[in-house]
Amino acid sequence: MNRIKQLFDSKKNILSIYFTAGYPKKEDTTKVIKSLASQGVDLLEIGLPFSDPLADGPVIQESSTEALRNGMSSEVLFEQLKDIRNEVSVPLIIMGYFNPVMQYGVEAFCKKCNEVGIDGLILPDLPLEEYQEHYASVFEKYNLANIFLITPQTSDERIKAIDKASNAFIYLVSTASVTGSQSGFGSDQEAYFKRISDMNLENPLIVGFGIKDKQTFDQATKYTSGAIIGTAFINSITENGIDGIPNFIKGIRS
């Protein structure tokens, strides 16, 4: 968690990349992490694959299905990550759905995250109220940030409640959609980014959903601390493999 805080204290225009663990091949997880870290990506979101990813579009769904077919599981992921902190210092977040975490055992999962050096979790289907009532103390015990999503439909009142419950950053979903379905940002999105930015929340904002190139990255970071790229990165890795990562990142940051 301190790694995340340090990052936001020291940098602007933060580039975060989401990728699916165990994709394209089971053993690619750490290779992707190391490549992204060496390219200067600021924050990594490791996707823990799930059979029924409700908030994701077809690209991330398919990469998850493939990863599961490759034999990925929570247990395999933790095994793959056990020495990762000897290799990279970039903040690492696990993004997944709540059921696999529940089955592993929420406390056991958090403990394991802490052991391998994970800094936070994004679990889109673990709602604010459940988190606060049942799990906040466990996350705190293992020094894990919990990252909430907000959308253009989220009320100001709820945004403030989410801000209060957050301790790292808030994930600003760019449009009402699942992942990977936008075709660029218009004035609506800019106005929304500005509106939230003007709320002067305690936590910094990172925009996700719909960032795919330099233009959308620049638009998203105009009013916020950073942006997350997921679907476009999965598409790139599907097409060009791990060797194509440096080019992809240069394309965003050129």
Place this chain on the structure above:
Amino acid sequence: MSYQVNEKGYYGDFGGAYIPEMLYPNVEELRKVYVEITSEDSFKKEFDQLLKEYVGRPTPLYFAKRLSEKYNTKIYLKREDLCHTGAHKVNNTIGQILLAKRLGKNRIIAETGAGQHGVATATVCALMGMQCIVYMGEIDIKRQAPNVARMKMLGAEVRAAKSGSKTLKDATNEAIRDWINNPVDTHYIIGSVVGPHPYPDMVARFQSVISAEIKTQLLEKEGRDYPDHMIACVGGGSNAAGAYYHYLDRPEVNIIAVEAAGKGIHSGESAATSVLGKEGIIHGSKTLLMQSKDGQITEPYSISAGLDYPGVGPMHANLYRSKRAEFISATDDEAMSAGLELCKLEGIIPAIETSHALAALDHRAFSKDDVVVINLSGRGDKDLGNYIEYFNF
């Protein structure tokens, strides 16, 4: 303790609303207004009138004389198979479309497995002149061609769910994704007592007309408003929720739930969720569901397409865990022969889902004076293909 939902949306340990933030405004809006709107006199009047004049309610409570003789007990059949569109599903879609109208929505989405809920949704959309999009697994579209044609005739667009296992659970995922993408103008009509709160309770309330009618009808026929045993089949569990609803907190009524055992509970091809499932999250609800050790949702099997859902409604998960209900299961073979028996003894061709409930008669003994009500949730026209193939007619 009550077996109804509590103010937080839970039935015991089960229920809640485990949904991504993108769905929060829609689900929260429903949660806030569903009781209020559905309690309004104008709503109740319109709902009751449509149930009476359009659906054909009240459905009869029929004393099955020959079936009773065979099992040496008193068996009544609640004839939901006589509802318009052929099953109880329409009770819920009528209720939800009236609610959607009052919420100002003009676009309706739904998921369907065998197509019964899809047909019931397409029907009410035609009735109300609303746009209707039904998500259906690509595999189910091939298996259920007549229902796909029905939905199209009724003006609905049928969209194939091509992700995951391409069946009901994936159709549900796609419908939820559609709702995320269209949060303002769209209402999602879930077909069973599943999904995030308030859906399980809302659907149960719309289906509760079944047990409300049974109470009145039994009072007339038996001089008391309750049976000794209330039997229903359970997939997601909407017909069962409706049949149990007014008896949940009446301990004198033994509630019996029949799940689909497929080729045998431990055959690896089964849909007996209460036995095979573990507590987890599916489609926004904490309930019992079939899953791998790692928490990946697995694909159930039953000869009945309406019962092969990997989860079960949170009300039923609680009835199971609290032992309020007696859970039994029927295999494909047991259900098929129970279905055929009803044809021969009573001249009623039941849906294969319903045949599972009928199989309870062979599973356990009932006393001679027991009043046994079986919810005859649907008719078997849609299943003729399966019956023909199974029995080689």
